[in-house]
Amino acid sequence: MRRPTQRETNPFPYSDTNKRYHTFDYYLRKRYGGKCAVIPLDAGFTCPNIDGTKGVGGCIYCSERGSGDFAPSPDLPLLEQYLIQRAKISEKWSCVGFIPYLQAHSNTYAPAPLLAPIYELLGTLPGAVAVHIATRPDCLPPDVTRLLRALSQKIDLTVELGLQTVNDETAKRINRRHTFDEFRAGYDALRSDVPRARICVHLIDGLPGETKSDMLASAETVGRMGADEVKIHLLHVLAGTPLAERYARGEYTPMKMEEYVAAVAEQLTLLPPSCVVGRLTGDGAPDQLIAPAWSRKKLAVIDAIDRLLYEKGWTQGSRLDNP
Ligand code: SF4
16 A cells, blocks of 8 residues: 655645645745745845944845845836846746845835835736835834835735844844844834734844754744744855854854754744744855855755654644644
8 A cells, every 4th residue: 555645644734735834835825826926126225234323234144235135236126127037037937926025125214205106116016916025123113114004005015024033142243233122112013003914024043152942932932923924044154244254263153954954843843833934044145155055955954854844743833832
């Protein structure tokens, strides 16, 4: 008799494959009826942790393009950035919809009159089914959340907030320049002022000085706050960053692959099953990545996480007391 496959025996309810966690792909297929492609855009904003308002130099891992290395140049109009990428993607895949993503720097950090036409454009891009906007939790004043609310009434909106860790001591080490309490205030303001928006929280594993229990605490806290989506990244050492200087001086050791795989698998068990997992690896631009080299093999990392979850009999949320 044939042995049942991992897919057939997968007990996780938010999956129709062997994945034991709630993938973004699954969420998109259920929500929009097929494959959707994310299109990174760069509106040319900056960040209060770079321009001196909160700090200078940025978070120690932040790339020159404010973690928006896969978007076209901000010199191109946003509509053109979108249309060019949509055409390229459409040559390769058949998608039912596209998701413009303002990723680089802090995309709510500008006067509301400047943001308003940009958000309006995002809500009307041809073929777009949803919009994602990444920002800092301390860049959400009421006149900006009003604009986000208006956008969320036209199109599905996800606001992506950078947290990285709940540990304020680590936050100082990475020069994040906001506390967990400030994150919480921004998160709560978004929930109350923009109730239709999904909230996605970014975490980074392998931050300097962090232990696995810090990483687990961050995942569990964000899950218990009710985040709609979580993106888990590996800390990459990218050329030209303060982290690269520390690494060159021998002051920072990146995680080993098996450490990362073990930490992520455990983090997944602490996230509620309904929370979408937007990402399980980082995405360092290949020409800027200094370390760790193993992170270039993203599929091998994802496979190892899947294997560990299967071997342990774990699924997303399986070790939460009240999932
Ligand atoms: S908050 Fe984001 S854009 Fe600003 S410095 Fe940190 S990583 Fe870069």
